[in-house]
Amino acid sequence: MGKTLFDKIWDNHLVSQVGEDTQVLYIDRHFIHEVTSPQAFAGLEKRGIPVFRPQQTVATADHNVPTKDQHLPIREELSRFQVDKLTENCEKFGVELYGLGHPYQGIVHVIGPELGITQPGMTIVCGDSHTSTHGAFGCIAFGIGTSQVEQTLATQCVLQRKPKRMRINVDGELQPGVTAKDIILYIISQLTASGGTGHFVEYAGSAIRALSMEGRMTICNMSIEMGARGGMIAPDDTTFEYIKGREFAPKGADFDTAVERWSLLYTDEDATFDQEYHFLAEDIEPMITYGTNPGMGIGISQAVPEVPAGNVTFENSLKYMGLQGGQAMKGQKINHVFIGSCTNSRIEDLRAVAAFVKGRKKADHVNVMVVPGSKQVEAQAKAEGLHDILTAAGFDFREPGCSACLGMNEDKVPAGEYCVSTSNRNFEGRQGPGARTILASPLMAAATAIYGELVDVRELLNQN
Amino acid sequence: MEKFQTLHSSAVPLPIEEVDTDQIIPARFLKATTRKGFGDNLFRDWRYQNDDTPKPDFVLNNPAYDGTILVAGRNFGCGSSREHAAWALYDYGFRAVVSSFFADIFRGNALNNGLLPVQVSEAFLHDIFSAIEQDPQATFTIDLEQQKFTIDATGQSTGFEIDAYKKHCLLNGQDDIDFLLSIKDKIETYEQQRQAAAV
Numbered sequence: 001m002g003k004t005l006f007d008k009i010w011d012n013h014l015v016s017q018v019g020e021d022t023q024v025l026y027i028d029r030h031f032i033h034e035v036t037s038p039q040a041f042a043g044l045e046k047r048g049i050p051v052f053r054p055q056q057t058v059a060t061a062d063h064n065v066p067t068k069d070q071h072l073p074i075r076e077e078l079s080r081f082q083v084d085k086l087t088e089n090c091e092k093f094g095v096e097l098y099g100l101g102h103p104y105q106g107i108v109h110v111i112g113p114e115l116g117i118t119q120p121g122m123t124i125v126c127g128d129s130h131t132s133t134h135g136a137f138g139c140i141a142f143g144i145g146t147s148q149v150e151q152t153l154a155t156q157c158v159l160q161r162k163p164k165r166m167r168i169n170v171d172g173e174l175q176p177g178v179t180a181k182d183i184i185l186y187i188i189s190q191l192t193a194s195g196g197t198g199h200f201v202e203y204a205g206s207a208i209r210a211l212s213m214e215g216r217m218t219i220c221n222m223s224i225e226m227g228a229r230g231g232m233i234a235p236d237d238t239t240f241e242y243i244k245g246r247e248f249a250p251k252g253a254d255f256d257t258a259v260e261r262w263s264l265l266y267t268d269e270d271a272t273f274d275q276e277y278h279f280l281a282e283d284i285e286p287m288i289t290y291g292t293n294p295g296m297g298i299g300i301s302q303a304v305p306e307v308p309a310g311n312v313t314f315e316n317s318l319k320y321m322g323l324q325g326g327q328a329m330k331g332q333k334i335n336h337v338f339i340g341s342c343t344n345s346r347i348e349d350l351r352a353v354a355a356f357v358k359g360r361k362k363a364d365h366v367n368v369m370v371v372p373g374s375k376q377v378e379a380q381a382k383a384e385g386l387h388d389i390l391t392a393a394g395f396d397f398r399e400p401g402c403s404a405c406l407g408m409n410e411d412k413v414p415a416g417e418y419c420v421s422t423s424n425r426n427f428e429g430r431q432g433p434g435a436r437t438i439l440a441s442p443l444m445a446a447a448t449a450i451y452g453e454l455v456d457v458r459e460l461l462n463q464n
Numbered sequence: 465m466e467k468f469q470t471l472h473s474s475a476v477p478l479p480i481e482e483v484d485t486d487q488i489i490p491a492r493f494l495k496a497t498t499r500k501g502f503g504d505n506l507f508r509d510w511r512y513q514n515d516d517t518p519k520p521d522f523v524l525n526n527p528a529y530d531g532t533i534l535v536a537g538r539n540f541g542c543g544s545s546r547e548h549a550a551w552a553l554y555d556y557g558f559r560a561v562v563s564s565f566f567a568d569i570f571r572g573n574a575l576n577n578g579l580l581p582v583q584v585s586e587a588f589l590h591d592i593f594s595a596i597e598q599d600p601q602a603t604f605t606i607d608l609e610q611q612k613f614t615i616d617a618t619g620q621s622t623g624f625e626i627d628a629y630k631k632h633c634l635l636n637g638q639d640d641i642d643f644l645l646s647i648k649d650k651i652e653t654y655e656q657q658r659q660a661a662a663v
Binding site: 015016018019020021022024026035036038039042043047049063064078079081082085127128129131143144145146147148150151154155156157159161163193194197198224227229292293312313316406407408415425427428429430433434 | 479480481482484486487490491492494495496497498499509514537538539542543544545546547548550565567568569572573576577627628629630639640641643644645647648650651654655658
């Protein structure tokens with residue numbers, strides 16, 4: 001019987017079996033950041049052991065960094081201490097660090113791919129649940145806790161139970177104005193926030209194939225939001241073209257050899273999945289969320305669902321959001337727009353936003369924050385003139401970091417106010433205590449910024 | 465990691481579904497560089513007002529309930545991979561979380577810190593909530609060796625699943641890292657084989 005893409009990569013990284021269920025999996029690349037690594041390094045120190053394979057480990061500072069004046073010392077004391085601790089640990093243990101001020105610094109899931117560190121067929125871990133992003137290149141990439149960060153630093157391996165396999169097919173053509181972000185928000189709304197738990201997802205079908213690498217990363221990024229361990233897409237010419245010429249990608253003849261090897265990474269026709277779903281691209285509208293988990297999403301033309309009888313969780317969620325069952329979301333007044341995060345802060349996202357915004361101004365009552373995913377994205381946005389377009393529209397163009405996606409630094413949304421956000425989570429308080437998050441695509445976020453309320457971007461595109 | 469002993473305790477009910485790790489410990493409290501002290505901010509925004517005064521209607525602020533077992537609705541621990549969520553629950557004093565469904569990463573993080581995730585059926589979870597509703601001090605017994613959860617008042621019990629290897633680790637207070645370090649020769653052999661295959 002044939003093998004799935006997932007099984008091919010997994011089996012190739014299997015070091016040993018422990019009992020019936022648990023396996024030792026070898027890790028090719030380990031990304032670390034300031035928030036989930038200090039306790040792991042402290043563990044190594046306590047045991048008096050080194051980082052086993054420092055050359056397979058890369059660090060950056062992203063979660064807890066300011067997105068203004070990054071050339072100055074970090075003002076907030078605890079944040080500064082945490083970022084300094086990362087620098088100290090990387091020096092002590094010989095790990096490459098792209099810290100603040102470095103031209104490669106940025107959100108860990110943006111810099112890995114853009115530097116060519118992420119390559120097909122690899123196993124990749126990071127102490128961050130959105131590590132699934134790297135699956136867009138045909139990798140097994142997943143988030144781990146700090147104990148497993150320590151395991152990986154110490155042995156370049158993690159202990160894992162092999163997940164089940166799921167395939168999600170999206171076929172057909174997207175409507176104009178509908179993007180990769182809408183595809184994944186739609187899938188999660190159909191499968192719920194726990195629909196993928198225990199599974200590793202492969203995304204397939206003509207609508208997925210047609211996506212750019214940026215779009216594929218957005219899809220794989222949010223796999224965790226339906227509970228899946230990770231998501232992946234078989235590599236193809238789009239993948240190879242993206243990797244070619246990047247800093248740490250194989251060069252010349254080595255690249256050709258690598259492409260030959262990478263071309264074998266696909267699911268065999270007769271392979272089977274534990275779970276399979278089919279969706280049609282034509283059915284997908286621009287999506288938004290109305291509740292407090294990413295499964296609570298609807299098309300922009302739809303109304304907020306009525307509270308199912310006796311469902312306290314759902315009722316609490318609408319109450320928190322200040323919304324009522326049956327109400328339309330279109331026309332909802334919005335005060336904040338956040339364009340950024342590991343889901344949507346890449347150059348293609350900023351291009352889409354700038355193309356819509358060009359020559360327009362934001363609505364007076366809206367604060368718009370644009371946080372590029374990396375120093376490289378920032379530099380490119382400036383070189384392409386995107387920065388000027390966005391600034392002229394009244395958008396606040398900032399420096400790279402995770403920013404208001406999780407509100408660890410000072411970039412927060414005030415209590416009770418609505419924020420249309422291109423990030424990945426609309427949990428209570430995620431963007432600041434009491435903040436009300438509505439997840440959407442960069443294009444929908446751009447339109448919200450201009451009109452000051454939720455609009456159906458499909459109705460506006462022909463006006464451009 | 466401390467050894468997991470048989471638990472005999474009252475329980476704290478949290479009949480909410482989809483409790484994500486941002487609720488368990490909000491990101492703004494993840495700035496510490498040690499594993500201690502996160503219990504103070506466990507369920508911070510449900511537990512305290514913005515001015516840090518306790519919200520009287522939240523269960524952790526209700527003196528009627530206590531114990532080392534937390535009982536919560538389905539899909540507990542979804543969202544971020546932050547192990548701080550498991551640390552916060554443990555630091556607060558919980559030793560087991562009972563739910564009808566756990567998010568994968570949280571389950572793994574809990575097991576790596578001596579916090580036992582006990583998954584029971586939706587119906588049994590309902591029975592546990594009912595038992596606590598009838599008597600907030602109702603006690604429960606969690607026998608890891610036998611993989612059995614019992615409602616003491618009624619004697620009603622259910623089995624629960626746990627990976628054999630993780631069970632061994634919990635019962636003996638062993639970390640994964642001890643194990644991985646003990647098979648380092650195997651890891652090096654794997655690396656050499658891969659390198660040879662690539663040439």
